[in-house]
Amino acid sequence: MKKYGILFLILILLIFSGLPASADRLPNVSKTTNMQVPATTNLQLVGMMDSQTQVQINTRNYNSTDAEAQGFLSPGSTESNLVYKQDMMSNGGYLALAKDQTFDEGNQNKRGYNVDSASVSTYATDPDKGSKFSTSEQLTLTTTGNWSPVNETIHNALVQSIVGKYFGAFESSYDAMSDVSLTTGQLATIAQGRSTGYDDTVPAGVRYTLGIHPDMSTGLPYAQGSASTDFVVTNREGYQNTSNESATNSFTDSTSVNGLIFKFGKDFEATSGIEVGGS
Amino acid sequence: MKTDRLGRFGFWLILIPLVSFSIPGAIGSTQVIPPFDTSVTASSSVANMQNVAYETHLGSTVVGVDEDVPAAVKYSVSITGANRTDGKGAVGIARTHFAITSLEGRGTELNASSERVWRDTTEVTGTIMNLMKNFDYKSGIRL
Structure with missing residues (x-):
């Protein structure tokens, strides 16, 4: 048995949620196709x-x-773009794969997602070929909107007086990406994104979870290969109904591992919205 | 149970409802069904297959009693070894493809308010113990 350098990774858990001072407003779909x-x-x-x-x-x-004909969003307008990509490939070996992917274009509530994808792959290389299994996954949400009078956004006179006169303009981007290449092991990922809401209190949301574990059926206590994850959030926000920038937020996290992986886990969650009745 | 070339089974479906309509006499944009343009494709094929049990199911709703009935396409594919008890898989190449593209307006305005693309392609080569894909598309008016 050859000696390999053993890279021992204990669960890294990272949860990132609730960017301060950011207030994305999600657009609504026009209730037509409900696809x-x-x-x-x-x-x-x-x-x-x-x-x-x-x-x-x-x-x-x-x-x-x-306004939009000239490339500007007029006051009250919003736009969102949600992109999800998953590429998987193996050049031989033993693969068991289960995927459950739901695409719902309708307006979502606070717990719903427009894209909801879960997949589990278990792989073992063909030792004669030295084959590999590699995956690449990306979930990107961008939202942007101009300032909006509160009375057009929240239809409730009681909370209107608390929040102020306007919601500022905003521009946000959320990215979760992973690249994994395995010769043996099990990979589980969940990718969820929300880009349309029933009303303006439904927050924009991105959630990405990745886990690499040993394939228990082989008897090996480790998975083998390499994995990297990247999470990026950027956000800019204007003040009231002006074009003055009042806040910028950014968050990045990059991790990469290579070798014998006993356990590797990442969990990323970002939500941003208008909280009515909050501080 | 060996055939050098079992051939190529293709099963495809293209559904393109290309309709634009609105209800006249409505007051305000909430009373209008905006224009839309949707295309749905589901297909699967196999090549150079040996020892295969290949099963597909297709169901689609393209004509409705009224506008409350959603358009739907349901497609499922299953590929396994011919004898499911001997533990030997099908050998060959299998491919599946699903795609949806959709464009939708808002109210009576002609600018597109949402665009959507959904695509899934899978190709496998070798000993297929089991390949199963289910695809269930539904789209209608929520009143």
Whole structure:
């Protein structure tokens, strides 16, 4: 038995939520098509595979047509763009894969997601070929909107007096990315994104979870390969109904591991919205 | 149970409802069904297959009693070894493809208020113990 340098990774848990001073307002879809697409995949294979999933949802709430023709969002207008991509590929070996992916374009509540994707892959290399299993996943949400009078946003005179006169303009971007390459082990990921809301109190949201574990059926106590994750949040916000920038927020996290992986876990969650009745 | 080339089974469906309509006499934009343009595709194929049990199910709703009935496409594929008890998988190449593109307006305005793309492609080669894909598309008017 050859000696390998052992990289011992204990669970890294990272939860990031609730950016201060950021207030994304999500656009609403126009209640027409209410499109829903649940899709599942189940695969047990000895051989090669290549698979791509791509989802893109662009939603716009424009208040009038004159301003956006010149490239500006008019007051009250919002836009969101949600992109999800998953590429998987193996050039041989033993693969078991289960995926459950739901795409719902409708307006979401605080717990709902427009893109909800969960997948678990268990892989073992073909030792004669030295085959690998590699995946790449990306979830990106961008939201932008101009300032909005509160009385057009919150239809309640009681809370209107608490919040002030306007919600400022905003521009936010949320990115969660991962690249994994394994010769043996199990990879589990969950990617969820929310880009349309029933009303302005539903926050924009991105959640990404990744875990790498040993494949217990092989008897090996580790997974082997490399993995990297990247999480990036940037946010800018204006003050009231002016074009003055009042806040910028940014957050980045990058991790990469390589070798014998006993356990590797990342959990990333970002939400941003208007909290009515909060401090 | 060996055939060098079992051929290529293709099963595809393209549904393109390309309709734009609005209800006249409505007051305000909330009374209008905005224009839309949607395309749904579901397909699967196999090549150079040996020892295969290949099963597909397709159901679609393209004509409704009224506008409350959603358009729907349901498609499922299952590929396994011909004899499910002997533990031997199907050998060959299998491919599946699903795609949706959709464009939607808001109120009576002609500018698109949302655009969506959903695509999924899978190709596997080798001994397929089990490949199962389910795809369930539904889209209608919520009154």
